Amino acid sequence: MEAGTKTIVDEVNGDSGKAVSVLRFSGDISSSSRDAVLGAYGKVAKDRPVLLDFSRVDYINSSGIALVIQLMMEANKSGQTICAFGLTPHFQKVFTMVGITKYARLYPDEQTAKATV
Amino acid sequence: MRHVVLSIALLLLVGLTAESRGQNTLNVPKNESQLEVKLGDGTAELSGAWKFHIGDDMAWAGRDFDDSSWGSIDLTPPAGSANPELGISGFIPGWTDAGYPDHSGYAWYRLRIDVQSSHGALAIKMPAQVDDAYQVYVNGELIGEFGKFTDRGVTAYSTLPEAFRLPRELRTGPMTIAIRMWMDSATPFSTPDAGGMHGPPVLGHAAVIGTLVQLDWDDIGHDIGSGFVELLILFLAWLIAISLLWMDRTEAAYLWLSLVCAVTMLSIGVVLIVNFSTWIPQVDRVLLTDVVLGPMRIGLWVLFWGYWFRVVRMDWIQRAVWTMVLLLMIGTVMLRPPLYGEKIPVHAAVYLSPALLAVKLGLAVLLCAITFWGISKQKTEGWLALSAVLLVAVALYQRELVILHVRTSFNVLGFNVHLGTISTIFSLFLITFMLLRRFLHTQRKREQWKAEIEQARQVQHVLIPEEIPTIRGLAIESDYRPAREVGGDFFQIIPIQSDGSVLIVVGDVTGKGLQAGMLVALIVGAIRTSVRYHTDPLTLMDSLNDQLCDRGGASATCLILRIAANGEVTLANAGHLPPYLNGVEMQMEGALPIGVIPGADFLVMQFTLAPADTLMLMSDGVAEAQDAHKELFGFGRIEEMLQRPISAATLASAAQAFGQEDDILVLRVHKEAQPQSVINAGAALVVT
Structure with missing residues (x-):
């Protein structure tokens, strides 16, 4: 049974004191998550880095991966820095395989991610 | 039927006797406190002035108690409204209109009578309208009660026809009737001119009184009998809604209609029960019907129409409806027993009643908005539903229509039928018709969809034929298990005849x-076309990428090996x-x-397959198979x-058994140690 995706948009400060937007996803990310992924990204300010929190995501299927790639592409167009954290080793491997790491850096946790932006 | 025949026979007897004797039902006051009653074979209405006192003292039941200092209440029916032979009379205002406006709780009525009866046991029939519970004493002896009088208090019920036999020895001569009455503190706020008896008791021979009680039951039957018809139609509608829900669980409107029917049936059932029995106390009845079921019924109807019209923001509608229903429940419980008049001050009604009306009308506004939205979206189906929505609104807002002087009660073949009942019945007929129409339409669409899926599956089978070409030096096997009828994984094995690759x-x-x-x-078509011109994997990949990018909104992972x-x-x-x-x-x-x-x-790599080497290619459906624990x-x-040699089917089966989520594709390419196969130029593509 596929669980829906919930997204909470947080504003935090990176270690450098810079404002950072955090998209905290939870549930499954699939073809029905367009609003939760791209819709949520559309609402964040484009002048600051964005962290994608996958620590509460249970499953991402190929359609979900496609949405994340689309998000990366949009961020890349506007020169926005994107980092992701909280991915399981399985999905770290999948993200690497589909070339997401060329557009976003992956970190094990939020603290490490915040330290780099 | 036996009762009806008996009733008619006795009435004829009473009527004939009254005619022949001129006056067998007489109620002439001898003085202020004594009534002389001459009973022939009939009855006497104990109208006139009764001694009355608020408060409670069991000594007041006594025959010889001196009540000369008490006040009095006139139980004479309005002129022309009484029918002593049928034991009915017009409404007499209660004690709140007779000088005791703020009194609730106990009060006593007393009347001395001098009975002149020819024969037979006597009985006393109590009025059809009473607030709220009572005990009847004759010469200090309790002969019956309606309601439960205990040390912990009094439990009242909706008034039912009641008659009590007098002791056998009391057939003639002076008697004192004392009635201990109890009224709930909330009753005056729900019943106009409340307090005590709203008609005179009737004294008479037990057999005749028994007939009068039967007639009272007949009256109740005629008054609320239409409720049984409504109940039956609601049950049929509920049955249809439940059956449709069982057959198609994707249509939420079926579920909500079944809930509406269930709640309405419960509400009508409670009303019928309290009018025919004392199973449910008055306060419980009020809490059930007015506080719980009434608001729920309105809310459920609004939600049903929301789901029927397929309103997009049903989560918002749900929140709005249940908030308003909760407010209605809270407001109503504050204006009903046991809180109103006890915990909630009486003057609170000044602002609570308009607030409740506003919330109730808020639900009506929401229903209107949903209907307007539905009609604008669904056009024909929306207009078809409009009449049903209007009928439902009439049923739900019947009380408010009374304020607008709309007639809400009709006599149909001797039965009292409410406008709400008529509206509910007609709306259910319309809605049931609409439900069946939608169900059939959905079934037709589903069949059509299944046929289209089947056609697509067959097209895919044509694109991926179920034969593997034999390639010299290679043993290739595959296993493809789509998650649905039509899969999203693909593979092609294309022999290149020019160089044997x-x-x-x-x-x-x-x-x-x-x-x-x-x-x-689309992709398979593109591969087959491109392969005519290029056989280099990277060139092919670039070509596929360009074609997919031109299409837009489509992506695929892909691996091409030569x-x-x-x-x-x-x-x-x-x-x-x-x-x-x-x-x-x-x-x-x-x-x-x-x-x-x-x-x-795209990345390209080159390597060499040595004899006995095995390549396993697979889709993400293998790694991402999920068990029940995710x-x-x-x-x-x-x-x-893969640490040991396994077939493509073994790996695919293991992933599928683990918990298939996505299409599973496994392709095994084994370089034979000693080439045995040759290219079969006739076969181009393979799948199992």
Whole structure:
């Protein structure tokens, strides 16, 4: 049974004191998550880095991966820095395989991610 | 039927006797406190002035108690309203209109009578309208009660026809009737001119009184009998809604209609029960029907229409409806017993009543908005539903229509029928018709959809034929298990006759089902076309990427291998899981899937397949199979299984048994130690 995706948009400060937007996803990310992924990204300010929190995501299927790639592409167009954290080793491997790491850096946790932006 | 015949016979007897004797029902006051009653074979209405006192003292039941200092209440029916032979009279205002406006609780009525009776046992029939419970004493002896009088208080019920036999020895002579009355503190606020008896008791011979009580029951039957018809129609509508829900669980409107019917049936059932029995106390009845079921019924109807019209923001509608229903419940309970008049001050009604009306009308506004939205979206079906919505609104807002002087009660064949009942019945007929119409329409669409899916599946089978070409030096086997009828994984095995090499293409389009299947058809078509001009994996990948990017909104991971006759392999990858060579995953850098950005760079690697080498190619459906606990099959299990030689089917079966989520495709390419096969030029593509 596929669980829906919930997204909470947080504003935090990176270690450098810079404002950072955090998209905290939870549930499954699939073809029905367009609003939760791209819709949520559309609402964040484009002048600051964005962290994608996958620590509460249970499953991402190929359609979900496609949405994340689309998000990366949009961020890349506007020169926005994107980092992701909280991915399981399985999905770290999948993200690497589909070339997401060329557009976003992956970190094990939020603290490490915040330290780099 | 026996009762009706008996009733008519006795009435004729009473009527004939009254005519022949001129006056057998006489109630002439001898003085202020004594009534002389001459009973022939009939009855006497104990109208006139009764002694009355508020408070409670069991000594007041006594025959010889001196009540000369008490006040009095006149129980004479309004002129022309009484029918002593039927024991009925017009409404007499209670004690709150007779000088005791703020009194609730106990009060006593007393009357001395001098009975002149010819024969037979006597009985006393109590009025049809009483607030709220009472005990009847004759000469200090309790002969009956309505309601439960205990040390902990009094439990009242909706008034029912009641008559009590007098003691056998009391047939003639002076008697004192004392009635101990109790009224709930909330009754004055729900019943105009409340307090005590609203008609005179009737004294008479027991057999005749028994007949009068039967007639009272007949009256009740005629007054609320239409409720049984409404109940039956509601039950049929509920049955249809439940059956449709069982057959099609995707249509939420069926569920909400069944809930509406269930709640309405419960509400009507309670009303019928309290009018025919004392199973449910008055306070419980009020709490059930007014406080709980009434507001719920309105809310459920609004939600039903929301789901019927397929309103997009039903989560918002749900929140709004249940908030208003809760407010209605809270407001209503504050204006009903046991809180109103006890915990909630009486003057609170000044602002509570308008507030409640506003909330109730708020639900009506929401219903209007939903209907307007539904009509604007659904056009014909919306207009068809409009009349049903209007009928439902009339049923729900019947009380408010009274304020507008709309007639809400009709006499149909002797039965009292309420406008709400008529509206509910007609609306249910219309809604049931609409439900069946929608159900049949949905079934037709579903059949059509199934046929289209089947056609798409057959097209995919044509694109991926179920035969593997024989390639010299290679043993190729595959296992493809779509998650749905139409799969989103694909593969092609294309022998290149010019140099004896073979092209193997494996991929996975985004998504599942028909849309993915159509995309597969597009990609397979593109591969077959491109292969006529290029056989280089990278050139082919670029070509596929360009074609998908031109289409827009479609992407796929893809792996293209060209295996030369001497075992040299050129491999291009676009985001696909790299192959496993002899059980070890080949290390490749990641690359975007095709269809994401035009001109993307794809990785190419070259290696040589030695004799007895095995390449395993698979889609992400293997690693991402999930069990019931959402645990993934994972790369670890794949590597573990590939530590020993296994077939494509073994790996695919293991992933599927673990918990298939996505299409599963496994392709095994084995380089034979001693070439045995030759290229079968006739066969181009393969699948199992």
